[in-house]
Amino acid sequence: MAAAIALSRRGRPGSAPNPNVGCLIVREGRMIARGWTQSGGRPHAEAAALAMAGDAARGATAYVTLEPCAHVSARGPACSDLLIEAGVARVVIAAQDPDPRTDGAGIARLQDAGIEVVFNVLAAEARAAMAPWWTRRTDGRPFTTLKLATSLDGRIARADGSSRWITGDRARAHGHLERAQHQAILVGRGTYEADAPALDVRLAGLESRSPRKYLLTRGAAPDGWTAAASPDDIADVDSLLVEGGAGAAAAFLAADRVDRLLLYRAPILIGDGRAALGDIGLADLADAHGRWRLADSRLLGSDRLDVYERTSTV
Amino acid sequence: MAAAIALSRRGRPGSAPNPNVGCLIVREGRMIARGWTQSGGRPHAEAAALAMAGDAARGATAYVTLEPCAHVSARGPACSDLLIEAGVARVVIAAQDPDPRTDGAGIARLQDAGIEVVFNVLAAEARAAMAPWWTRRTDGRPFTTLKLATSLDGRIARADGSSRWITGDRARAHGHLERAQHQAILVGRGTYEADAPALDVRLAGLESRSPRKYLLTRGAAPDGWTAAASPDDIADVDSLLVEGGAGAAAAFLAADRVDRLLLYRAPILIGDGRAALGDIGLADLADAHGRWRLADSRLLGSDRLDVYERTSTV
Numbered sequence: 160m161a162a163a164i165a166l167s168r169r170g171r172p173g174s175a176p177n178p179n180v181g182c183l184i185v186r187e188g189r190m191i192a193r194g195w196t197q198s199g200g201r202p203h204a205e206a207a208a209l210a211m212a213g214d215a216a217r218g219a220t221a222y223v224t225l226e227p228c229a230h231v232s233a234r235g236p237a238c239s240d241l242l243i244e245a246g247v248a249r250v251v252i253a254a255q256d257p258d259p260r261t262d263g264a265g266i267a268r269l270q271d272a273g274i275e276v277v278f279n280v281l282a283a284e285a286r287a288a289m290a291p292w293w294t295r296r297t298d299g300r301p302f303t304t305l306k307l308a309t310s311l312d313g314r315i316a317r318a319d320g321s322s323r324w325i326t327g328d329r330a331r332a333h334g335h336l337e338r339a340q341h342q343a344i345l346v347g348r349g350t351y352e353a354d355a356p357a358l359d360v361r362l363a364g365l366e367s368r369s370p371r372k373y374l375l376t377r378g379a380a381p382d383g384w385t386a387a388a389s390p391d392d393i394a395d396v397d398s399l400l401v402e403g404g405a406g407a408a409a410a411f412l413a414a415d416r417v418d419r420l421l422l423y424r425a426p427i428l429i430g431d432g433r434a435a436l437g438d439i440g441l442a443d444l445a446d447a448h449g450r451w452r453l454a455d456s457r458l459l460g461s462d463r464l465d466v467y468e469r470t471s472t473v
Numbered sequence: 474m475a476a477a478i479a480l481s482r483r484g485r486p487g488s489a490p491n492p493n494v495g496c497l498i499v500r501e502g503r504m505i506a507r508g509w510t511q512s513g514g515r516p517h518a519e520a521a522a523l524a525m526a527g528d529a530a531r532g533a534t535a536y537v538t539l540e541p542c543a544h545v546s547a548r549g550p551a552c553s554d555l556l557i558e559a560g561v562a563r564v565v566i567a568a569q570d571p572d573p574r575t576d577g578a579g580i581a582r583l584q585d586a587g588i589e590v591v592f593n594v595l596a597a598e599a600r601a602a603m604a605p606w607w608t609r610r611t612d613g614r615p616f617t618t619l620k621l622a623t624s625l626d627g628r629i630a631r632a633d634g635s636s637r638w639i640t641g642d643r644a645r646a647h648g649h650l651e652r653a654q655h656q657a658i659l660v661g662r663g664t665y666e667a668d669a670p671a672l673d674v675r676l677a678g679l680e681s682r683s684p685r686k687y688l689l690t691r692g693a694a695p696d697g698w699t700a701a702a703s704p705d706d707i708a709d710v711d712s713l714l715v716e717g718g719a720g721a722a723a724a725f726l727a728a729d730r731v732d733r734l735l736l737y738r739a740p741i742l743i744g745d746g747r748a749a750l751g752d753i754g755l756a757d758l759a760d761a762h763g764r765w766r767l768a769d770s771r772l773l774g775s776d777r778l779d780v781y782e783r784t785s786t787v
Binding site: 307309310311312313314317321322323324325409412413420422425426427428429430431434435436437438439440441443444447448450451452453456458461463465467 | 621623624625626627628631635636637638639723726727734736739740741742743744745748749750751752753754755757758761762764765766767770772775777779781
């Protein structure tokens with residue numbers, strides 16, 4: 160299942176608005192086929208894996224990171240029906256589908272067809288791999304990552320606004336990779352006016368992955384941008400990367416809309432300068448504790464990247 | 474020699490104003506004695522090791538992290554004479570002594586007595602282990618460590634000044650251990666008035682290691698404290714720990730007086746609050762780069778400690 164979960168991550172962010180699912184088909188201890196949700200959401204992971212397996216799927220075991228769908232759509236058949244038709248003997252499922260059109264119905268349909276079903280295997284890990292889709296499905300908002308690139312003393316620019324460059328090449332390239340993994344990016348009005356950022360993905364081969372651009376503003380959006388009056392005003396994407404500045408970052412934190420922090424930190428001191436965050440509405444220092452846990456830490460050249468996740472994440 | 478250097482660190486900070494030296498005596502591949510500069514500066518490392526070796530020192534090899542002294546003092550004999558008297562066959566030395574009373578004279582005296590001398594072995598590592606003494610000896614100022622305890626966004630307190638607690642128990646205990654390893658601690662006037670900090674070492678068994686207390690002020694010092702009008706005003710200690718606040722930290726950075734940064738960072742966000750540093754006189758962002766290199770990084774409970782050293786350190 161861990162391999163199927165790793166595979167499921169390949170579907171991000173292209174599978175949206177469908178969940179990014181991974182599927183492995185195993186026969187006599189050998190992996191004979193694999194699939195993940197393709198760009199645009201179809202084919203589903205199971206359909207892709209079954210197409211690869213062909214007749215060999217008969218009697219095999221399918222590992223799926225999300226309960227196979229039970230509903231027929233105009234765009235394709237239900238995956239539970241496909242698994243039954245292919246004659247698989249056993250289906251191992253990580254997470255149950257919260258979509259009310261499936262939510263247990265996929266499991267029931269497989270069992271009714273005489274297939275052995277095992278479920279709740281690495282369910283939390285599978286949900287984490289689908290966090291964008293899961294968050295939007297269950298909370299009605301995008302899974303949101305806040306990116307901060309600061310000096311050791313937490314500054315994002317000098318007092319005159321100059322911020323080129325705080326972090327080095329490798330940290331900036333990593334930031335572009337993160338852009339490619341998000342459906343949308345947002346900046347505040349100040350950052351837009353100061354930098355007029357292109358926010359595109361400047362990595363060879365990934366230019367087409369440049370995400371939709373949101374501007375946090377009560378005013379009109381410039382050409383090519385979408386305006387969002389508040390953090391709650393973005394409901395039609397699964398994954399959002401908030402790139403700054405301090406006001407936009409603080410607005411998302413104050414609204415408790417941040418699921419993941421990307422902290423790029425350069426080994427420099429700036430002193431008097433612009434802070435990474437504005438007022439986030441913290442009433443007491445004690446309230447600040449216990450909200451974030453370190454999920455990853457690595458050196459990117461001489462910069463350090465620390466990734467924190469909210470402790471109450473899916 | 475690496476073992477002798479590790480041993481030399483035991484002399485810090487008690488050996489001041491003498492250098493913290495380590496000495497190993499090896500005979501037929503076995504370590505038969507060891508010594509390091511004792512509290513108050515005497516006995517010297519070589520004297521301590523030779524006393525432990527006794528007659529077994531005859532024909533042995535002595536590893537010393539600093540050139541043995543050539544000058545007789547009222548407090549004891551010259552170590553080069555002690556090594557000659559003990560009949561050692563070979564002396565391996567890391568760093569040459571910059572003290573003009575020795576500076577090569579110790580090596581010459583050993584060689585004149587027919588002892589084989591090897592020097593410049595791991596000299597940089599030995600100097601780093603003696604950094605406080607070396608810095609004061611060569612630059613006439615204390616080796617200075619700046620401690621900052623911040624949130625992920627670089628805040629040292631909320632806007633109302635509340636800062637208890639940002640970091641957790643383990644980070645604070647580590648901070649007390651650092652205090653015990655310094656001869657003196659300094660805070661600024663604002664920190665003194667807000668916190669009236671005791672600045673003592675609150676670790677069992679190390680209470681006697683509480684360092685001298687300096688207040689950065691143009692005014693008078695309170696009872697038990699010494700006043701320093703500027704960072705250049707502290708010349709009679711080898712090692713200084715600057716504990717805050719933002720103004721004192723910035724004054725030492727602006728004067729280029731900081732050799733080592735201790736950054737304790739808690740996994741919390743504060744937003745609007747007090748910055749870790751005031752104006753450090755940075756004219757251009759490009760000037761901020763290349764000054765610090767990561768020397769150590771560790772987790773202390775849920776907090777992270779990063780230790781940075783100036784790139785041009787001894």
